[in-house]
Amino acid sequence: MKRKLIWRKAPHTEAKHKILDYYLKAWIPKLGTWNERILIIDGFAGPGEYADCKPGSPVVILDIVTNHVLRNRIGKIGVFLIEGNNDRANHLEDLLIRRYSPLRAGESIYELNEGKTVFAVIKGKFSATLEEMLDITQTHGVSLPPCFAFIDPFGPSGIPMELISGLMKCTKAEILINFPVDSVNRFLGTPAYENTLDALYGCKNWRKLRMMKGVERRRRLRELYISQLKANAGAEYTLHFTMRNARNRELYYLIFATKHWHGLDIMKQAMWKIAPDGSFQFSDYTHSPEQPWLFPLEPDWEELAGLIWKHFRGQEAVPPGEIERWTVIETIYASNHVRRALTLLEEKGKLCKYEAAYSGRGWIKLAPYKKKGAFPNGKVVVDFSAD
């Protein structure tokens, strides 16, 4: 299907942008306060808007970067917007010039926030642009600043595993990829797509999945991709979110990869906001336009409390930060769910807590800490040995 210059924004695209928005609002200050520069790459930027002037990903990103409440405390932020279609790239550049004027302009490089935000519309292919960037860093022996890359193609072409690995290896990079499972699944038996799928996966093992069918095949296509990200790109932690169309069919997985559990935590919190039942999926089919983003659902606090208790049972002095880290890495929950689960355990008498001091060899319990429902990190430890 040949796409127009701009097209209608589906609810799942809105959901994708909300995930991007929630994530960047937390990621930018987390990295930007400690690093002189950070970089955001929108690898398949699009025209910048949808029908009815709804914002595209470059506008979502630049609005967050330029208006962030902590912008003054954050260093330089570079935003590279790569778009392979010339008409869309020109549309994007014109739109951004109009939206963010007055701008200080170089050659297709624009400055905002008194030079602290620099963005560029790069008219070219994602893979060629990234390859050039990685070559430059290698030739000059420099590394890229900590980076977040949003990689949002229409289909499986143009996102070779080799380059994504190169990006993740060369810097503290976190990536959010639209893995187009619907088209990968469709093209699995098409000889003309073999090279594309070899490049996408960075291996030939996907061929073994041809004999599988249905849900299991899609799951295995995703799992193979994730295992390749871990093996080739050194992604320690990954997370995926399923997007479904108006017929409730799986369209794509948003796959997030990072080397740090803090990044995983931020993305988990963002995804939980869009799927507050913990299903990590969004469907245009069940989405209600009358109540677009009202979610009465919430996490299963009892389940999380049970998981925490089972894991830490018997331990006498656990810092709340360690419980958060474990929760983020080992369960579907995020760090912002932990306090409520611990409060449940406290109410049931399954834990007590103490003021604590760090001795160099570990935490020492001091006096009981009486304030109910509070677990300040660095100040208290939790004792799971009472029950």
Ligand SMILES: C[S@@+](CC[C@H](N)C(=O)[O-])C[C@H]1O[C@@H](n2cnc3c(N)ncnc32)[C@H](O)[C@@H]1O
């Ligand atoms: C799914 S759309 C991007 C939507 C956009 N990220 C958003 O959320 O608003 C994919 C875009 O990638 C562009 N594109 C296709 N192949 C490309 C390539 N190899 N490199 C960069 N952009 C490409 C298309 O022209 C299209 O505008």
